[in-house]
Amino acid sequence: MPSIDEVAARAGVSTATVSRALRGRSGVSPETRDRVLAIADDMGYVASSSAAGLATGRNMAIGVLVPVVHRWFFASAIEGVDRQLRARGYDLDLYSLGGHGTNRERVFHRSMLRKRIDGLVVLCMALTDDELAALHALEQPVIVVGGPVEGCRHISIDDRAALRDATEHLIGLGHERIVHLAGGGSFGIDFSVPRLRAAGFEDAMTAAGLPVGPASTLFGDYEARTSKDVVARALAGDPAQRPTGVVASSDEMAFGALLAAAEAGLRVPEDVSVIGVDDHDFSEVFGLTTIRQDPIAAGERAAGLLLAALEKDAAVPIDQPATEPHELVVRRSTGRAPVLAGAAQGAGSGSGSGERAARGPIDRTGSRIPSRPVGAGLSRTRSRA
Amino acid sequence: MPSIDEVAARAGVSTATVSRALRGRSGVSPETRDRVLAIADDMGYVASSSAAGLATGRNMAIGVLVPVVHRWFFASAIEGVDRQLRARGYDLDLYSLGGHGTNRERVFHRSMLRKRIDGLVVLCMALTDDELAALHALEQPVIVVGGPVEGCRHISIDDRAALRDATEHLIGLGHERIVHLAGGGSFGIDFSVPRLRAAGFEDAMTAAGLPVGPASTLFGDYEARTSKDVVARALAGDPAQRPTGVVASSDEMAFGALLAAAEAGLRVPEDVSVIGVDDHDFSEVFGLTTIRQDPIAAGERAAGLLLAALEKDAAVPIDQPATEPHELVVRRSTGRAPVLAGAAQGAGSGSGSGERAARGPIDRTGSRIPSRPVGAGLSRTRSRA
């Protein structure tokens, strides 16, 4: 509440000295420094951000642009960014597009231009060309977490490899009729992450000589609800034809798949295996096998790189690759493919199923969390009344 | 990027006129106004927040203080606050305490005092006395969403009534051995919401003449994981003794209960009923009966009240009650209490169970979402191989 003059007056020095002392600048004798600090602290003085910002050109704040906040990935990444920022004395301004809304316009052409922030972290979003131009017009360092954005450095897992690994996990367990439960770009805007993940799925399938067709993709739209419905439909068919493995592009979608299986009376993993991507907060309780990523760490790292660039007064170098690790976490939702007598296969050519099935469960990366002896999966038959 | 002088120069007027025109002040001829607006827009001019803030004392930004962002309630409330703020041209500064950390100190004694914000929305938190004092020292309007905070107006559901309703729903279905799956204050700091909810549970139980003892409370700590473990233990006992109904103080905990039941081989709701509080994003897919609340709406409303106070240049009036609605949403996780031959009851006195059970399922509030004919619950016996 007090201003710097009041502190200066009480300390019997000039405002310049107070400023220097408080900011740890050199050129202040230890005695006056300590005295000023004590007095400022006593008076509860904190420099006004607006005034300091005006004078220095730095706001000690960075913006975080998100499509929505209440999804696991975004909420976690925000948490990570915040952690790094707070530790380094920066504030965080949140720009949420909150669904479709008209606030996109306001955010891009007003809020972000008010010079309240020194840099921007963009979380995994689909952007229009216009918005992309607005970003660059910011003339501030920008870094992206989650998906490639043209002209910006981005931090993310190798989405393609992630889905390849997930798919290979099921293939290694002998599965052949595998479907990909895919997400999609929201807002009808083109976005590359879903495509990369789909490509990873196809990589693994074709490499194993397994058929990939239109029927091998289910569209879950990154939602548990939608996923449940679409998987339920896929599971309803002929046992000899229906998929024995589901590779979901996100854990939320995998949850939907799990519930669909349970309601269809199918056992997991005996009848159908499900693997996701994320390692969502709920995945462990669900016993969901998944490809783990850590958005909190990614957020921290992104903010760290941004701040580094800021201190050098430069743009975030775009050249260096910045791939976050992902790892397979084996839990209870995946297991050996069921052996069906006389199972007819779609259009498959190639390698006999026997060979693959014979390999048995392989935890290539090793399971981070020891597979617990918890007897049943989700849909286990009841054993008592 | 351009400053107001450049706009003024290009428009051939003074900076004062530009300022007036841009802010919609009177005293500018329509022609010059339009011309200035056009030019400003063309140049992409946006007033610097620091400079404007310094000059006016208003920052057009409000702070949101949260314990963590990646929980459903907080993420949703943030979304709501953001929506309201953005619509009214305000920015949102996020202050996350991110778990325990030392940043509590930094947030309260540094960030929040930098005069970047005009008001504060506090999301459901346990605060130390010191922190509470810091809040009041802000001398800015403050409003709380979620739980009562001394000296601040707060927006929340009637937590006690909510749990009473939840419990009565189970009682109405004939349940007698009901446990409360409770949350707790984090950080070891006293917090009233868990207490209010526990009280609501006890209200309903005692009103129905049902016994409430230490054994009727399980501590789930607001986590699915913990809840699953503790419920699993409670469900493991003698079928004639174990609870037939679980009232969870949050949906996340209810999910844990659901999974525990499934893994124990119990059917929901035939063997055990589960009801939660929240109507979490996943609750519908889970078929979870719950007491719905809408944190997005609460956030919007809170921000609205805060802005209203701001415009009157006053504190948020603390007197007016501001209770958000809650409602019972009946889905598939609750049903009639199982009838057990020779079931022994704990310490129960009073009213015969027959009478209550005879009443059958009652949807007092009516189910918002029509109970779907989806055959099975989570743990249904498989019907096909």
Add this chain to the structure above:
DNA sequence: TTGTACGCGTTATCAA
């Protein structure tokens, strides 16, 4: 209706 000039609270430059 428009322009001039001062103040907002800090930081930074330059002398002392």
Add this chain to the structure above:
DNA sequence: TTGATAACGCGTACAA
């Protein structure tokens, strides 16, 4: 090591 003082970019009385 310190202290005046001029920016920083904008809003707004006040004067024109």
